[in-house]
Amino acid sequence: MRQFTEDTLTDAVVARLKKTKNPRLRQIMSAAVKHLHAFSRDVQLTEEEWFEGIKFLTAVGQKCDDKRQEFILLSDVLGLSMMIVALNHKTAPGATEATVLGPFYAHGAKEYESGADLREGCTLKGEDVWVSGRVTSVDGMPIPGAMLDIWQTKADGIYDLQTDGEFELRGRVKANAKGEYAFKSYKPKFYSIPVDGPVGDLVRATGNHHMRPAHMHAIVSAPGYQQVISHVFVEGDPYLDDDAVFAVKNSLIANYKKLADADAKKLGLPAGSLRLDFNFKLSADKAGAKKARQKITASDTVA
Numbered sequence: 001m002r003q004f005t006e007d008t009l010t011d012a013v014v015a016r017l018k019k020t021k022n023p024r025l026r027q028i029m030s031a032a033v034k035h036l037h038a039f040s041r042d043v044q045l046t047e048e049e050w051f052e053g054i055k056f057l058t059a060v061g062q063k064c065d066d067k068r069q070e071f072i073l074l075s076d077v078l079g080l081s082m083m084i085v086a087l088n089h090k091t092a093p094g095a096t097e098a099t100v101l102g103p104f105y106a107h108g109a110k111e112y113e114s115g116a117d118l119r120e121g122c123t124l125k126g127e128d129v130w131v132s133g134r135v136t137s138v139d140g141m142p143i144p145g146a147m148l149d150i151w152q153t154k155a156d157g158i159y160d161l162q163t164d165g166e167f168e169l170r171g172r173v174k175a176n177a178k179g180e181y182a183f184k185s186y187k188p189k190f191y192s193i194p195v196d197g198p199v200g201d202l203v204r205a206t207g208n209h210h211m212r213p214a215h216m217h218a219i220v221s222a223p224g225y226q227q228v229i230s231h232v233f234v235e236g237d238p239y240l241d242d243d244a245v246f247a248v249k250n251s252l253i254a255n256y257k258k259l260a261d262a263d264a265k266k267l268g269l270p271a272g273s274l275r276l277d278f279n280f281k282l283s284a285d286k287a288g289a290k291k292a293r294q295k296i297t298a299s300d301t302v303a
């Protein structure tokens with residue numbers, strides 16, 4: 001076939017994909033081609049605009065390195081990340097809702113027992129917080145040994161990965177035999193997404209702000225349960241209603257309350273410290289739920 005026009009080209013490209021052995025790849029690529037062609041027709045894309053797009057995506061790739069992930073940031077500000085979360089994390093009613101991973105997750109954070117101090121080695125002091133809660137199933141069964149992978153900004157709204165420092169305010173905290181977890185940290189602060197790259201240029205060009213409400217990130221996982229990637233947001237934050245990456249959910253907003261001075265003293269925290277109580281509830285993993293539930297019941301009896 002030859003002599004394609006704007007009316008026949010899309011079908012020709014899709015037909016060429018029919019030889020793709022992997023059916024899912026064929027489905028995804030066919031839809032991508034159809035939508036890309038429809039998009040270019042819809043806006044009557046000029047050659048100059050097409051090349052601007054190529055330059056933009058090139059710059060996004062060039063901005064990425066082992067600490068900076070500009071493509072995730074782009075996906076976040078376009079709402080694609082939250083769309084993927086919505087499509088893929090239809091949790092059971094009552095389960096902790098999922099939200100974006102964001103670009104600042106790092107593998108290999110230190111593992112801690114419950115009660116640990118995540119402020120260790122942090123280069124900037126903030127408002128001290130005792131963070132505690134339980135990890136349970138949706139119907140309230142404790143999940144012993146659940147793992148909480150925690151990361152957040154320092155008190156200036158900057159993540160450790162944005163500086164040359166070691167891991168700070170980041171750690172994998174293991175819940176105890178009753179599914180309870182606790183750790184010391186600092187209160188997170190609202191922050192600007194990184195705007196010194198092409199995604200920042202895009203946000204400015206569209207007249208939007210680039211702020212995210214303060215939050216603590218958590219990935220909570222346990223055998224037999226669906227892992228949840230989530231945030232705990234700070235009640236009263238000025239950016240809760242227009243998060244630059246569309247990630248706020250009402251069930252994830254929590255109040256940082258004052259910790260009683262006597263409790264602070266017992267925990268080795270200064271007077272005036274805060275407390276954050278937040279329970280995580282995990283949906284059963286369809287395949288492994290029954291097995292895990294039996295294990296938890298046995299552990300409960302021991303505890």
Ligand SMILES: [Fe+2]
Nearest residue numbers: 102104215217
């Ligand atoms: Fe974040």
